[in-house]
Amino acid sequence: MQDPCQLVRKSFGDPVAEDMRFVVKSVVGEENFIDMTPNMSNNYCCGGGGGYLQSGYTEARHQYGKMKFDQIKNTGATYCIAPCHNCHSQIHDLNDHFDGGYHTVHLWTLICLSLGCLGENERAYLGPDLAEVGL
């Protein structure tokens, strides 16, 4: 899971990062959650913030994001949860650019999936392994 700079380091700090972990672990199961290193307030920015996505400096944005990409790949996880819009766009794009083979999902998607109420048209970011679950 990405700790969004805006939410964690720049606003509510480690307590909100702990809250998010509580939610994520409840949703995916504790044994399925793998943290990145470093994380929480120490986490690296994904490279989507500060206007980067609109700035036109695409090559730099990818180079910047390589640090995040490697962090995600090092977890070995197949899904990265991005609970922020910019993070979601950037991490999704990093996967396309560097051919990462992971899926980038919003937290709301997984919450509803685990509650058994995720509709058919609300699954754009799920991989084939989860796309049909609970339909």
Added chain:
Amino acid sequence: MADEALNLSEKKAEFREKIKELLPEGNLNLCFTCGTCAAGCPATGLENMDPRKFVRMIALGLDEEVLTTPWIWMCSLCMRCIYACPMKVDIPNMVGLARRTWPREKRPKGIIDSCDMALRNDTCSAMGANEEDFQFVVEDVAEEVREEQKGWEDLQAPVNKKGAEFFLNQNSREPVTEPDEMIPLWKILHLAGADWTYGTKGWAAENYCLFAQDLENWEKIVRVKAKAVDDLGCKVWLNTE
């Protein structure tokens, strides 16, 4: 690299003085060049720059280099440097001040256009979605869920509900390009029993004028949004961005 030593006495260091004036808490003089900032900054190495170097160049009065490098647009203002810095040197705000020295028309067009677009109507949408379009999309999507998804006949996505506890912002990307992505959020709010609403005014979560460092228009947008929350009498302003 210059083969001659820099003659610092020739440098005017106007930007350094400006930072001292506008950012007295910036701790520019406290940097002891440890490099902690640069070690943990993903923008290190881009344009042959890094945060420590940026700070040193300001301190040395290398104004021309500091104020022309596009690196200031490749820093994401993520604040990891100041978080990690033992002396709390405020590099992100120095980057912001450097952005402000660029003439508006020279700043990245995509950021400026998004800022300008948000000023066109009271929705504050950087993608230009207007009040009617937003309300139509929300009501249309909610209606479809009520009709087609079993167990969700009661799902509400209120717009302009006076006195609701939460005023919810929404990034423009959803209503404009992938409206179905709003549904899971509504369902969670419904299951939590939250008393919430969107507003036709001020619903858009983004504010690119901040990144453009057009602070006058940034404030204008924040005020339009805050007024929208107040006008509906909502207690909490929730921003999902």
